[in-house]
Amino acid sequence: VLSDVFFGRFPVIAVGCVVSLSGMCLLLVTAILPVYKKTPGCDPANPSACTMLTCQLPLLFTSFLLMSLGAGGIRPCALAFGADQLDKRDNSTKNVRRLQTFFNWYYTVLGISLVVAVLVIVYIQDHMGWVVGFSVPVVLMLAALMLFLAGSPLYLKAEADRSVLVGIVQVLVASYKNRREVLPPETAEASCFHNKAGSRPRVPTKKMVSMNRACVLRNPSKELHSDGSACDPWRLCTVQQVEDAKAVIRVLPIWSTGIIPGVIVAQVMFPVLQAGTMDRQMGKVEVPAASYSVFGIITLTVWVALYDRVLVRPLSRLTGHARGLSLRQRMGAGLAVFVVAMAVAARTEALRRGAAIAEGFQDQKHAVGHMSAMRLVPQHCLIGLADALNLIGQIEFYYSEFPKSMSSIGVSLLALGIGFGAVLGSAIVGIMNSATGRDGRDSWLSSNLNRGRYDYYYLVLAALSVANLVYFVWCSWAYGEEGQIRVMALAAEEAEEEETKQEQHK
Incomplete structure (x- = not known):
């Protein structure tokens, strides 16, 4: 909202980088400062005899x-800002492919950076200490900030436009005020509706027709100024304002289908707990329990690169779609893969628990069984593939369907959905613990995995994912054709540019 409505994307990203760098520097300071006060009798090996520094x-x-x-300022804006540099503001196949390639390679590079963070940065922190481990990200962030600012003269910087957000609120208010007014017949011409002065006259779409009341002209002589603007913008809006508001509202049901994937993504600790009770030896090296998630990141990275470089062209010939698969097809495929991932996770946990009990570890929650932790790799890979299909598809969908001046808000919807998913996931865990742990029984999510039933938890997530997939299919059917708002906005801009050229010739 800050970038799209008030300040613009470039300043918000720059400030976000500075704020993030400040936080990383403070974190480095905490590693440099001693943890305990230097008092008589204080021995770091015996912390109970020491007093911790209050700062x-x-x-x-x-x-x-x-x-x-800082991350809140960088993540939603960086993607939209990068797309702004490549978006030629037309609906051509070439432009669609250009943007898709950008989104895919953005996440390919992000995946590579996550792999480096998990493997290299963590290794440095483990073997060289926290000071060196925190210093490396600080230096990298400082270098990134300097490179970003150095390119400032070359960037295309879209100006903030608060009128779009205000316009959406005006449409909602005007629709309510005019709720008892009769709509013109479907055959009504563009002259029956309020269009911005100088723009190409057009009628609103037939979707969400009740909102069309906000742009119906009833008495132009009383409702319009001499320059063609509305006398009361809270009672009469333009067709473009109405269509922008529709674009935002129409996306919300499809956005809500991203909450369940957020629940699945948020339960990252459970596979780590499982790996801690399994054989993690690879030759002479014991793999950290948390490192198995890197297989999901690698799968996401490889799939995105493979899809963009290899699969798009043959799929385009089959489907006739410039992207290979449409955005909603990719999102739906991702939701289907989430179902399979949770089913595989449930089966793997059932096998792990059965093997642990067979080895006599039912009451030994820290015991390590003989089953290899590599059995967790398939579920991590499936979740990585589902993320590549659904989450990246969501971002492209929001960017292409939202009004151009609200691109950052559209991109941030993914993070908002994942946030809601994390909250819902915590609620599910709490409900499951209280419902299954009554009367002294072990909860399904017991701290002792061998007494719990984490496989049932995964089955619940699989069932929720099935219901979510069905809901998505209905939402996708109700949504209709993609890209209509963008096409109308582009047509309006082209008409305004043509009008400006004609005035200049005169």
């Missing part, structure tokens, strides 16, 4: 806060 926790929490705020 440590405030510094730590402040660093987390700054890094979170």
